[in-house]
Amino acid sequence: MKALQGVEGHVEWVDHPSLECDVGQVKIRVAAAGLNRADLLQRAGLYPPPPGASEILGLECSGVISEVGAGSSWQVGDRVCTLLAGGGMAEEVVVDGRHVLPVPEGLTLVQAAAIPEVYATVWLNLFQLAGLKPGEKVLLHAGASGIGSAAIQLCKAFGNPTWVSVGSSERLEYCVQLGAQGGVVRTDGLSALNDFGPFDVILDPVGGGEYAKLNVKLAAVDGRWVLIGLMGGRDATLDLAQVLGKRVQLLGSTLRTRDDQFKADLLSDLGQHVWPLFSEGRLNPQVARTFAVTDAEAAFAELAGNQVSGKVVLIVDASLV
Template sequence: MKALQGVEGHVEWVDHPSAVCDVGQVKIRTAAAGLNRADLLQRAGLYPPPPGASSVLGLECSGVISEVGPGSAWQVGDRVCTLLAGGGMAEEVVVDGRHVLPVPAGLSLVEAAAIPEVYATVWLNLFQLAGLKPGEKVLLHAGASGIGSAAIQLCKAFGNPVWVSVGSAERLAYCESLGAQGGVVRGDGLEALSDFGPFDVILDPVGANYVDVNLKVAAVDARWVLIGLMGGTKTDIDLAKVLGKRVHLLGSTLRSRSDQFKADLLSDLGQHVWPLFEEARLKPQVARTFPVQDAEAAFAELATNQVSGKVVLVIDPTLV
């Protein structure tokens, strides 16, 4: 099969051994794959896959099941999408059947490819780890990103007012169109977030650069969930504010979690989130698609930090 590999800072569509479908696994003929910031980091050699995971790029994909291993209830021909530790940007992928969900009714395989990673990330961090309750206020940094786009919609669906920080006025308008109450543009300064706070939950993919503002706008007993380090890894932190506000700082990653953890997460996602797609209360936000042969252009597009929503690679155009 062909697969996309990160090689010395660029990507190549190369021959790669096909995987064998074992007990409890399914093989998927890949239609499309979502592109995530983790893929940019892996391409640059900064985020290797966990031990035992595929070296092929791609943390999520959609497609059609072509083979079913013993012990799986899936059927050949089922249209599905899946969460992966790697391997999604290939002509086929073998995955634990528990990490697969059906394509929601009414959605295309391209749209479905943009769902698993971001919605699983948001559900895990806001609703499971942070224990978000209806009515609590949420602050999303990088609100127009794939994760931010999913988070805004989920917060709206579950009764949580949400504000964002973004890179431009256009991206702020985009977030408001999805259901955000408002927010600030980074270049204008983050201080105005105080006008909307205090916030009960903060979802932060930035890290060091935003520590001071997060502590300033956090409510008493706030949960601050750190999911990325785009703004650096090291900074001074005023522990008196952490103590005084009883702030819970939660560091969270998903890719390296166990198979059982991901199976439980996907089961929860299927129960609580999937029906909202079928009711059209949630919609995958696909900003642009690229054929896999133009993967370098797709990676460059995401690297601009100007994408509102998700970039998707089309692997097999005959399926989409």
């Protein structure tokens, strides 16, 4: 089979040994794969896959099941999407059957490829770890990203008013159209977020610099600051008196390195609480652009340019989509 691998800062569509399907696993003929910032980091050699995970790029994909291992309830021909620790940007992938969900009714395989990583990330961090309750206010940094786009929609669906920080006025308008109450353009100054706070939960993929200090200031009493990335660097200076006085909880969270059972439980919860909202039209995967997998360098450059609102998706097998 062919697969996309990061090689010395670029990507190559190369030959790779075909995969065997074991007990409890399914083999998927890949139609499309979502592109995430983690893939950019892995290509650059900064984010290696967890031990035992595939070195092939791709944390999510969609496709059609072509083989089913013993003990799995899936059927050959089922249209599915899956959350992965790696391996999604290939002609086929073998995955734990518990990490697979059906393509929501009414959605294409391209749309389905843009769902698993971002919606699983949002559900885990906002609703499971932070325990978001209806009516609580949410702040999303990088609100027009794939994760931000998913978070805005989920918060709207579950009754949580949401504000964002973004990189341009166009991206702010995009977030408002998705359901955000408002927000700020970071080049105009983040301090304007004070007009909308305090916030019960802050979802933060940026981390360092002025963001960390601001998050503590913006957090409500008993607020939860969920740190999921370090786009702004790993160093920060905090006023610990504010953390203490407000009883702010700082939650560091990653998904890729979680064990198989954790991911199985997360996907089960996602299927129960979130999947019906796609079929009802209350959630809509935000596919900004698609690229052929053979044009992956252009896709990676598009995401790295930080101008994308929503998700970039690679088309692996055009005959399926």
